[in-house]
Amino acid sequence: MPDSLYAQALRDVLQRLSSAAAASGRPRPRLLAVSKTQPATAVAEMAAALHAMNVTAVAPAPAFGENYVQEALAKQEALASETLEWHLIGHLQSNKAREAATAFDWVQTVDRDKLVAALARHRPDDRPPLNVLVQVNIDDEASKHGCAPGEVPALAAAIAAQPRLLLRGLMAIPAPHPDVAHRRDAFARMKALFDALAGQYPQIDTLSMGMSDDIELAVAEGATMVRVGTALFGARQRAQDS
Template sequence: MTDLVLSDSLAAARRRLEAALADAGRAPDAARLLAVSKTKPAAMIREAHRLGQRDFGENYLQEALDKQVELADLDDIVWHFIGPLQSNKTRDVAGHFAWVHSLDREKIARRLSEQRPDDLPPLNVCLQVNISDETSKSGVSLAELPSLAEAVMAMPRLRLRGLMAIPAPADDPIAQRTPFARLREALATLRQRFPEAGLDTLSMGMSGDLEAAIQEGATQVRLGTAIFGARDRSA
């Protein structure tokens, strides 16, 4: 993607988010754009940073670590880990990311808390919910969500911020909104149960369903294709 195209696509993504927030009657700053940069080169992230983007989401740990080394001079990048998280990856994630969106097991949470360096602030985490009950998807069930949330809130090096979901694909806007509404309701229930936690994040919505997610209260939307173009499937 050329410099001109990236600047255009990032500006278009920002306008799309602004329009969705306006249509939903929400404040212009009620949701932020998370640029999903998996499989994209560090040079493209550097250019997006030059254009004002600060939050970047990565799925693949080693790829992300390599990019972080190459982009170490950009000390205001906020790195989000959004991919499946295994036990053998927790130390590097705990030490090199500001956010984890894909937490769905107490064992992984405990390792992240224990391995978070003391010189860093607590790691911001979202609990990934299997909101469409898909057997192929990661995520905690709605039934198990309160107990996991309570366990995570007791871990000193983690800060529970909210919930994340990747619903089953749907083309109809109403069908898109249904699982997002369920996630919004789940967060509202957690807020009532744990008012002291300050839960403030709904990480939901991607390039194909941003508008539906914003209508249901998303505070972070994860856009990859809309910003960087089609993903390299060979990566």
């Protein structure tokens, strides 16, 4: 199959993941292609490249991350003939919970009890339970969403108690600190939280952390999923309204 527009970028990212996994002695994490602000045509082309490189052999379908519910809904409608897995990775407002619970396969940004109840109430009975990650504000940044590390156990318990939700693990966006050791420490603290939680809930298998600029650090500290946008699609296009 001839290279698509994104094939070489995908190849480069997969090589980075493989090299980082080999260097750290850890399994290669799952790749989530962050498609926010990218057009549906780009998503379709990236999905084809993922299939061509057999990346989907160990996953249900090509997985794409979106920040905004309305933007994602438009892409899902345009790509209705494709079998894709959709992850919400942006902050979720309570008034969008019904749409998110219906349209997405994963919500990675659950950070408060109110969202847990809303997502569980609106998840359709004819769909599998919604995969959920607890978002942790690991560096206590005022500009970022996410619960405090100490709030993780209670929030996880609330999610696990909902039959229409499936607790899968944790997600974080550590501060882009210029000191590599500082960033590595944030990833390590997330891994410790993840390991403690996994000891309580056997279904937990996902630690979503690491983006285009820090894939290697995240993999070294135990990420099982990385969220990559710029390295795959290039610079972002103009953001859509949420």
